[in-house]
Amino acid sequence: MQRHFLLLLALGITTILFAQNPLILSQYTADPSARVFGDRVYVYPSHDILATPGHGRAGWFCMEDYHVFSSANLTEWTDHGMIVTQNKVPWVKPDSYSMWAPDCMYRNGKYYFYFPSTPKDSTMGRGFAIGVAIADKPTGPFVPQSLPIKGVHGIDPNVFIDKDGQAYLYWSQGNIYAAKLKENGLELASEPTVLANLPTQGLKEGPYLFERNGLYYLTFPHVENKTERLEYSIGNNPLGPFKMTGVIMDESASGCWTNHHSVIRFKDQWYLFYHNDDLSPNFDKSRSIRLDSLFFNTDGTIRKVVQTLRGVGITNAAKPIQLDRYSNISDKGATVAFLDTADRFKGWKTIFEAPGAWVQYNSVGFGKKAYRSVIAKARSATGGTIQIRDKDANGPVLAEIKLPKGEEWNEQKAAVAKLSAGTHNLCAVLKGGGRAEIDWISFQ
Ligand code: FUB
Numbered sequence: 536m537q538r539h540f541l542l543l544l545a546l547g548i549t550t551i552l553f554a555q556n557p558l559i560l561s562q563y564t565a566d567p568s569a570r571v572f573g574d575r576v577y578v579y580p581s582h583d584i585l586a587t588p589g590h591g592r593a594g595w596f597c598m599e600d601y602h603v604f605s606s607a608n609l610t611e612w613t614d615h616g617m618i619v620t621q622n623k624v625p626w627v628k629p630d631s632y633s634m635w636a637p638d639c640m641y642r643n644g645k646y647y648f649y650f651p652s653t654p655k656d657s658t659m660g661r662g663f664a665i666g667v668a669i670a671d672k673p674t675g676p677f678v679p680q681s682l683p684i685k686g687v688h689g690i691d692p693n694v695f696i697d698k699d700g701q702a703y704l705y706w707s708q709g710n711i712y713a714a715k716l717k718e719n720g721l722e723l724a725s726e727p728t729v730l731a732n733l734p735t736q737g738l739k740e741g742p743y744l745f746e747r748n749g750l751y752y753l754t755f756p757h758v759e760n761k762t763e764r765l766e767y768s769i770g771n772n773p774l775g776p777f778k779m780t781g782v783i784m785d786e787s788a789s790g791c792w793t794n795h796h797s798v799i800r801f802k803d804q805w806y807l808f809y810h811n812d813d814l815s816p817n818f819d820k821s822r823s824i825r826l827d828s829l830f831f832n833t834d835g836t837i838r839k840v841v842q843t844l845r846g847v848g849i850t851n852a853a854k855p856i857q858l859d860r861y862s863n864i865s866d867k868g869a870t871v872a873f874l875d876t877a878d879r880f881k882g883w884k885t886i887f888e889a890p891g892a893w894v895q896y897n898s899v900g901f902g903k904k905a906y907r908s909v910i911a912k913a914r915s916a917t918g919g920t921i922q923i924r925d926k927d928a929n930g931p932v933l934a935e936i937k938l939p940k941g942e943e944w945n946e947q948k949a950a951v952a953k954l955s956a957g958t959h960n961l962c963a964v965l966k967g968g969g970r971a972e973i974d975w976i977s978f979q
Contacts, residue, residue, distance in 0.1 A: 711733060732777055740755065895960060936976075
């Protein structure tokens with residue numbers, strides 16, 4: 536891993552992030568369009584920033600550029616840096632801070648990045664246009680076209696290439712629109728059509744179309760009640776007709792008004808990328824992308840995806856295991872809070888304050904290595920003991936970590952019992968009473 540990290544540094548790639556949900560802790564991210572290119576997953580999200588006086592509109596979405604992130608295992612993400620920025624796109628109104636949800640497709644050896652923004656030419660009409668930037672690699676450099684796509688007015692572009700090679704562009708503007716794209720990916724090859732049979736009440740946006748077993752799934756966020764939830768319809772053709780079929784994800788319990796998603800199949804598993812407001816619970820225009828597994832029923836319908844903190848993938852036992860991104864938590868005495876409310880990008884901690892309080896963290900990969908100790912970055916105002924157990928709160932004790940009384944964060948080490956090779960679910964349990972806080976644990 537160390538060598539891999541150094542190689543990426545040598546290639547000029549700066550940030551490597553080890554993630555559960557949310558996936559990215561170095562910046563706000565939203566509207567994740569995930570794509571599988573080769574043996575990696577690339578995510579093209581929106582990049583929310585906070586408006587400041589003279590830069591963007593306070594209290595509203597504010598985005599000036601895009602980054603692309605990639606991963607080979609969905610748990611370690613690389614930030615490849617900024618790929619397109621508003622004031623370097625010839626047609627975008629300077630400092631309009633409206634670089635909303637994008638998408639990307641690969642075609643004929645090139646990567647086409649589609650993004651909406653406010654055009655500087657007011658004769659194009661009010662609202663958003665959609666433009667394209669082209670690159671030789673999924674990470675850029677992307678060269679923006681001088682004009683947006685003719686005949687397209689709206690936001691949330693989504694591209695789909697059917698098995699016969701025909702590409703389609705979807706977007707939203709009250710309704711959801713679709714049109715064929717020419718081979719060059721830059722012009723419409725058919726008149727835009729409004730996709731019919733979708734809900735007529737409540738905002739719909741963010742279309743995302745994918746195909747599975749000959750069925751075309753038109754998926755989109757829709758406000759059925761108070762905030763957006765993810766819904767889908769199924770058809771036999773990329774342009775429909777579609778039949779409303781169900782809900783992929785309920786409204787976020789956090790109250791985050793928007794959701795926006797993409798669906799991919801990677802290494803024989805389907806995944807749903809979406810967003811919530813994890814890093815900004817009081818302002819839902821500063822969002823964070825997330826990822827959970829998605830499953831189909833035998834009749835092709837989608838099983839509802841429940842949002843988790845744990846997310847997907849196997850966490851390497853030798854890396855920081857963020858227990859606060861738990862798979863399960865005891866009813867009483869265990870809670871999660873920001874490490875530093877003045878800098879939420881530092882992430883979270885787990886607080887234990889009742890005897891037997893626990894958090895369970897699933898799928899930790901130990902491989903074949905014999906680990907001898909576990910380290911916990913922790914503190915305890917009372918002094919206390921955290922047990923690390925195998926499987927669940929009643930499973931075999933693997934280690935007992937003694938935390939001295941104090942306010943300072945320290946890395947405390949304890950011996951680990953022999954553990955079988957492979958992947959384990961772990962549980963951290965407060966033994967006896969007192970109060971303990973854990974940032975992360977890691978095995979050596
Ligand atoms: O990110 C700005 C807008 O919020 C997107 O374009 C919508 O889909 C919603 O997520």
